Structures are given as structure tokens and as C-alpha cells.
Amino acid sequence: xxxxxxxxxxxxxxxxxxxxxxxxxxxxxxxxxxxxxxxxxxxxxxxxxxxxxxxxxxxxxxxxxxxxxxxxxxxxxxxxxxxxxxxxxxxxxxxxxxxxxxxxxxxxxxxxxxxxxxxxxxxxxxxxxxxxxxxxxxxxxxxxxxxxxxxxxxxxxxxxxxxxxxxxxxxxxxxxxxxxxxxxxxxxxxxxxxxxxxxxxxxxxxxxxxxxxxxxxxxxxxxxxxxxxxxxxxxxxxxxxxxxxxxxxxxxxxxxxxxxxxxxxxxxxxxxxxxxxxxxxxxxxxxxxxxxxxxxxxxxxxxxxxxxxxxxxxxxxxxxxxxxx
Ligand code: 13P
Ligand code: SF4
Numbered sequence: 207x208x209x210x211x212x213x214x215x216x217x218x219x220x221x222x223x224x225x226x227x228x229x230x231x232x233x234x235x236x237x238x239x240x241x242x243x244x245x246x247x248x249x250x251x252x253x254x255x256x257x258x259x260x261x262x263x264x265x266x267x268x269x270x271x272x273x274x275x276x277x278x279x280x281x282x283x284x285x286x287x288x289x290x291x292x293x294x295x296x297x298x299x300x301x302x303x304x305x306x307x308x309x310x311x312x313x314x315x316x317x318x319x320x321x322x323x324x325x326x327x328x329x330x331x332x333x334x335x336x337x338x339x340x341x342x343x344x345x346x347x348x349x350x351x352x353x354x355x356x357x358x359x360x361x362x363x364x365x366x367x368x369x370x371x372x373x374x375x376x377x378x379x380x381x382x383x384x385x386x387x388x389x390x391x392x393x394x395x396x397x398x399x400x401x402x403x404x405x406x407x408x409x410x411x412x413x414x415x416x417x418x419x420x421x422x423x424x425x426x427x428x429x430x431x432x433x434x435x436x437x438x439x440x441x442x443x444x445x446x447x448x449x450x451x452x453x454x455x456x457x458x459x460x461x462x463x464x465x466x467x468x469x470x471x472x473x474x475x476x477x478x479x480x481x482x483x484x485x486x487x488x489x490x491x492x493x494x495x496x497x498x499x500x501x502x503x504x505x506x507x508x509x510x511x512x513x514x515x516x517x518x519x520x521x522x523x524x525x526x527x528x529x530x531x
Pocket of ligand 1: 245248292427429
């Protein structure tokens with residue numbers, strides 16, 4: 207079947223099933239073009255919680271589809287590629303310790319406030335009794351269920367500031383936590399997880415890109431290292447970058463996030479120029495979803511994402527607190 211035929215079939219199946227297709231900003235270009243809504247993690251969670259439909263086809267990675275299932279239990283949520291995961295989300299467990307060096311042979315540590323390799327979220331909570339836990343949406347449902355509130359890259363500072371007390375535990379992304387630390391007086395107690403796509407970018411990459419494109423503004427995602435964020439012109443989520451590029455008088459930008467965002471940036475700003483900060487900022491899990499897998503997901507309704515009810519209810523409280531902000 208040609209791509210055009212596939213798109214027609216998908217649209218017809220979508221109508222029959224009363225389905226909507228949500229796609230993260232890192233999805234393949236053709237999947238983004240097919241989607242009813244494309245956005246960052248916060249926008250997609252909000253959309254999933256309010257949209258009127260029977261089926262949500264979530265083109266993203268598993269924690270995103272899980273969040274949609276947590277927020278909308280009456281809808282069928284399908285993840286077209288069951289194996290599309292987020293390695294960072296798997297770096298923290300509620301009660302089973304993991305050693306990141308076993309998963310990532312090139313694992314390279316950075317100094318953070320707390321360094322809990324091989325620990326669990328429960329260990330961390332026991333060490334800091336009463337300190338509220340903020341979990342990035344890039345976590346499994348049971349980690350969300352064990353947290354006080356969720357955050358995304360778009361609202362982490364607001365979420366941290368909303369909590370009582372002078373200390374906050376932030377899991378699992380050390381870079382996002384350090385970014386929050388830069389922007390709050392509270393003490394952030396960080397987990398040592400990271401996104402391999404963003405964490406691979408070093409200061410030298412940012413300096414080289416700025417030299418190659420002297421007129422361009424550098425936008426960086428807070429999942430990047432602090433050494434990169436420090437020299438960025440703007441630090442924000444993927445949708446924050448879309449807004450910044452649109453509203454800025456500048457005509458040229460270096461994009462410090464997964465390359466999938468380039469599609470919308472170029473489509474929405476045809477007169478502006480965008481350069482990737484590094485061409486290898488590619489998330490293999492985000493690229494697993496294809497038109498073919500969306501078609502199969504809709505025709506066979508798979509893979510349905512379900513969360514055990516006790517975990518769902520507690521995870522929903524953490525997500526709802528974030529959405530209420
Ligand atoms: P945002 O789109 O929320 O900025 O998230 C980036 C990300 O890495 C999601 O996996
Ligand atoms: Fe996870 Fe990073 Fe991929 Fe986002 S880009 S899904 S944080 S591995």
C-alpha cells in the first residue's frame with residue numbers, strides 16, 4: 207500500500223472508531239502530519255484528559271500513552287509500537303534497585319546534589335522524610351503513584367515553587383533537576399537519571415554550533431547538561447521552542463533538542479532557518495512509530511495500554527495536581 211493509500215485507510219478507520227491521533231513533537235514527519243494534535247508532553251496530557259473520543263492512538267513512547275490511560279480511563283488508549291519506551295523513565299524504580307552502569311556501558315556521571323545509583327525512590331524518600339516528590343512525566347505509572355506531583359519540562363519551576371517547605375525531591379532527570387535548582391531558592395534533591403539524546407551534547411558542541419552559525423539563537427531543552435544550558439539563548443520545552451521561534455525577531459536558530467522538532471519549526475516558520483545542535487540528537491524510540499504501525503494500531507486496536515486501578519488512581523492524583531496548576 208502506498209503512503210497515500212495508508213493515510214486514507216487510517217482516516218477511515220479513525221472515523222469508524224471515533225479515534226484521535228496524538229503525536230509528540232519528536233515523531234516522524236509523516237506521523238506528525240497525520241496527527242490530530244501534535245505537542246509537547248504537557249499539551250498532550252492536557253489534550254488526552256479533555257478530548258471527546260473513544261480511542262486515543264498515542265504516537266510517542268510508553269509513559270505518554272500510560273499518562274493518557276491514567277487520565278482517561280473510559281477511553282481505549284493504544285500505543286502503536288509496544289516497544290517504544292523512554293530509557294530515562296526506566297532509570298528509576300519505586301522499590302527495585304537498578305545500576306545504571308549495567309544498562310548504559312558508557313554511563314558518565316556528573317556531580318549532582320544526591321547521587322543515588324542503585325537506590326530506589328523509596329530509599330530516597332526514607333532518607334528525606336516529608337520532602338515532597340516531583341516526578342517528571344517521563345516516569346512509569348508506579349513512580350508517578352509514589353510521587354506528590356508530576357511536572358514536565360514546560361512547568362518544572364512552577365511545580366517546584368508550588369510545593370510547601372524548602373526542599374523538593376526531583377526525579378528522574380538530573381539535568382532538569384539542576385535547571386530547576388538554577389531557578390528556585392528551594393533545595394533540589396536530584397536523582398541521577400538522564401536522557402541519552404540530550405545528555406550527549408557537550409559544551410564544545412554548543413560552542414561549535416554557535417561559531418558555525420554566528421547569527422543564530424541557541425534554544426536548548428532542559429534535558430541538556432547545565433554546561434549547554436548556561437550558554438543557550440533560551441531554555442524551554444519543545445513547544446516552548448515553537449513559540450519562541452515564532453515570536454522572536456531572529457531569523458536563524460540552533461535547535462538543542464531531538465531533531466523531530468525541526469519538522470514543525472520549519473513548517474510553521476518557512477521564512478526562518480533552523481540548524482540541529484547535533485545531527486545525532488535522534489531518539490530511536492520516538493522513531494519506531496510509522497504510518498504502517500498507526501494503521502495496524504487502529505485496525506487491530508493494539509497495543510492497548512492499561513494501568514492497574516490502584517496505581518492509576520494514585521498516579522492520577524499526581525498528574526491532576528500538575529494539570530491544576
Ligand atoms: P517535551 O516535549 O515535554 O519538552 O519533552 C521532551 C521529551 O523528551 C519527551 O520525551
Ligand atoms: Fe526519553 Fe529522551 Fe527519548 Fe524523550 S528524547 S523519550 S526523554 S529518551
